[in-house]
Amino acid sequence: MTTASDAILSTTAATQAAPTAAAASTGHAILDTAREQVLRRGKGLSEAQILEVLRLPDEAISAALQLAHEVRIEHCGEDVEVEGIVSIKTGGCPEDCHFCSQSGLFDSPVRGVWLDIPELVKAAKETAATGATEFCIVAAVRGPDVKLMNQIKFAIDRINAEVEINIACSLGMLTQRQVDQLTEWGVHRYNHNLETARSYFPEVVTTHTYEERLDTCAMVKEAGMELCCGALIGMGESVEQRAELAAQLAALEPDEVPLNFLNPRPGTPLENQPIMDGKDALRAIAAFRLAMPRTVLRYAGGRELTLGDLGTRDGLLGGINAVIVGNYLTTLGRPATADLNLLVELNMPIRELQKTL
Template sequence: MTRTVSTDQTTALTGIGAAPILDQARDRVLHRGLGLTQEQILQILELPDALLPAALELAHDVRLKYCGESVEVEGIISVKTGGCPEDCHFCSQSGLFESPVRAVWLDIPGLVQAAQETAATGATEFCIVAAVRGPDLKLMNQIKFAIERINRVVEINIACSLGMLTQRQVDQLAEWGVHRYNHNLETARSFFPEVVTTHDYDERLDTCRMVKDAGMELCCGALIGMGESNAQRAELAAQLAALDPHEVPLNFLNPRPGTPLAGQSIMSGRDALRAIAAFRLAMPRTVLRFGGGRELTLGDLGTREGLLGGINAVIVGNYLTTLGRPATADLDLLVELNMPIRELQKSL
């Protein structure tokens, strides 16, 4: 499962003279296990196209050395879709926008069935998501009962993504055996006010820190392609590295009808691949997961390149309000690339 750079590519690389950052990254990240600095991350994001294969190869080598060959597979399900009171400009679940998504609740039998279907794909993680600012008592009770029911019928790790939490809610989720909690930073602090105004960056960070302190794994991701600069992408990668989450889902904007970002252009596949390499080199030991938007931004070929360029986890099936690749397509690709699915490590 190694990448190779062709003779033509090698000739191109030696003729460009822009490779010092790759030499620095090889020494700092691959050999010493240290993530790149924010300035160095920016240099990776600004590499010319001819150097992209070498950057992806290096990122893949880092992934193999510090994360191993296996790939973690996860499925997600929304227990409450739509009607969110927040104004995240990228999200069709906001109740403040003229989006076709409407509020829908999924009952506990539906959650149990979804968990069973997810486990049947070979996934080891099942994430329950709710479009809320933070969970109320009704939602917390539903999560508690759902966890109990799921654990009776299927062996799978349970994760949650329920918005911003209080300390009591963090403690309850940890007590109920939630394996991992997702709460994304989404974008850099400097760009955040451009896409969210109903809460601030520190509110997100507070939840992330409480989750880590409670002993749950923290899943904290990025959404790129919203109009931020390369410098802001580098800022985000550095901020995530400082937070040191167990997992970082890397999402690419899929502009949704009715949202303020509906007219945003799709980022290029090459820029997406540069981001994958840069985020891996910023966080050599982190689970870096393919999230939403890759089907649109990268397609089949780019998905393959990402798995050979630093990605070591995938969400299979559909997302919350958009269609993903069929689970069988991703699983077949993992077999083709000789990438074993990570075995379940039950935390309950």
């Protein structure tokens, strides 16, 4: 599969070379500034600077990705973190996130399904067998009730008894008591995405607020769990709002940022939204890395459509240092073997579990 990003595939050859901190000027002031500010001093770009990166001309994308790759190597190391995700409860969510086929408010083909605990344990084992160090349990809910929390506790105990893997959760908005429970049960990381910029959020979600999401993120960090807080771009937001989102994520200082690209789902309000241009997606990858030099930046949903196989390679050589392998919650991803083989081909070592415990 090829996409619009094919025109700049010289990126791949360029970024496979060893990073060179003393590289010559690119001819683009923002990249020269970022080399000094981000690469050498480890200080992420400001919102205005991020916007400059997102507005770079096509001929500068390769240089931006090269610099982002150097920043990733310098501040995060060579290792790539691999994760699998599975939904314990799919569909029937009461929220109206306009991009999500799991909302019970839309006429989507996705229907409510619960996964039983033996299936969850099996999925965790299969995930670990790929070399993944992280297994994320997801539920399509506004927030967990007592029944779901009990199921999560049982699932965590069963998984820990049968497979060595870090467990993450994504269960919507939490109370302080629920945060404390997950921490006590040994949940390694909690996912709660901002999705889009504060200024654009009311255009895609109306059943809860941006501040409610921020509240859960703050409680997770204060409890000592790692915070995974991601972005979904290509929903019709402006390039200025894309820069706003990157800056707002950077201000949260999350441990991980999953970077999703909209895959328009049938029956949702965004079903007719055009697929994001591959070159704009590559600009975003570079910009998000330069905004957050020390954060785990993870390839997540939609990259298969937006970037294709060749663009996926470019992103891995342009600042990405983590990958969700296999399928997503309601959409198909690349085969896990394809991503793992690509990591081997690019000489990107998969992070060992003991390094993350």
